[in-house]
Each structure stands twice: as C-alpha cells, then as structure tokens.
Amino acid sequence: MSKKKKAYTFITIVVAVLVVFLIYVFPVQKYLAEKAIDQYMEKQGISEENIAKKETMKDYKSGGYLERVELKDDPGIIYEYAWKSGDVALIGFSEGEIGPGELKLKYPPLTENQKYNQKRFREIPDLFFPNAPLSSFGLHIS
Numbered sequence: 001m002s003k004k005k006k007a008y009t010f011i012t013i014v015v016a017v018l019v020v021f022l023i024y025v026f027p028v029q030k031y032l033a034e035k036a037i038d039q040y041m042e043k044q045g046i047s048e049e050n051i052a053k054k055e056t057m058k059d060y061k062s063g064g065y066l067e068r069v070e071l072k073d074d075p076g077i078i079y080e081y082a083w084k085s086g087d088v089a090l091i092g093f094s095e096g097e098i099g100p101g102e103l104k105l106k107y108p109p110l111t112e113n114q115k116y117n118q119k120r121f122r123e124i125p126d127l128f129f130p131n132a133p134l135s136s137f138g139l140h141i142s
Contacts, residue, residue: 030056033065033083040081040088043114044107046071059084074106 034056046069053070064084071079082089090109 026058030058030065032086034067036083036086036088037065037067037081040090040110041069041107043110046107071106077103077105079105079107 050072051069052072053068055068057066057068059066059082062082062084064082067081067083069079069081071077076094077092078094080091080093082091092103092105094103
C-alpha cells in the first residue's frame, strides 16, 4: 500500500470517527435530555400548554444539557432542569434568589422515589425503534 493511500485511509477514518462523535454528543444527547426533562416535568404535573418559554442549551462545564422553563401559572420563577447521563435535577430561581428552600415553587423537585419509579434506559431503544419491546434488545427491566 502506498504512503498516499495509507494517509488517505487514515484521514478518512479520523473524519468518520469525528462525525460519529459529534452526532452522538450533540443531536442524540440533546434528544435524550429533552425527553428525560419532559418526562420529569410530566411527573411534576406540568403540561405543555402551561409552558410560556422553553430554552435548551448545552452545558459544556458538566457535559450535559440545561433547559430553562418559564411557566404561565408560576410567573417570575424560572425552572432550570439539568440533565447529565440520564439523571435530571431541578433548581428554581428568580431575580436574586436561588433554590427551592428560599422560593415557593408551585412544582417542587421530585423525590428520589418519584424520580426513579420509571423504567430507566428506555430512551435508547426508543430513539431508533420506538415501538419495539425492550425484550427484543435483550433488556429485561422490572
């Protein structure tokens, strides 16, 4: 194999790996984050119609995603959901105040029991095969 062909093959492999990495890091993780945060909000009792403003952004510091939500029935309060590796955390804030202990949030953070009574790791098969049962992937979650 000539040096040019080896160099071309090497560059092609590096570019392909980079493309796959970027597709996973940005669109796929964003999709998983939005879906997990939507499920969290649903458990809190927040409906789509109640959302006045929603903004999703990449959190480069922690490696996850942040979603800032303003609700119609809780004006002046910003609910910030942080997603990382499948876990969602909530912090509420308004001007000058931070945290649920200082604010009266209409929709407080979920307890651990409320948060994790869902079947975890369901999102990955849903992404590619939304109607397939988990057992077809060898996953058996009770």
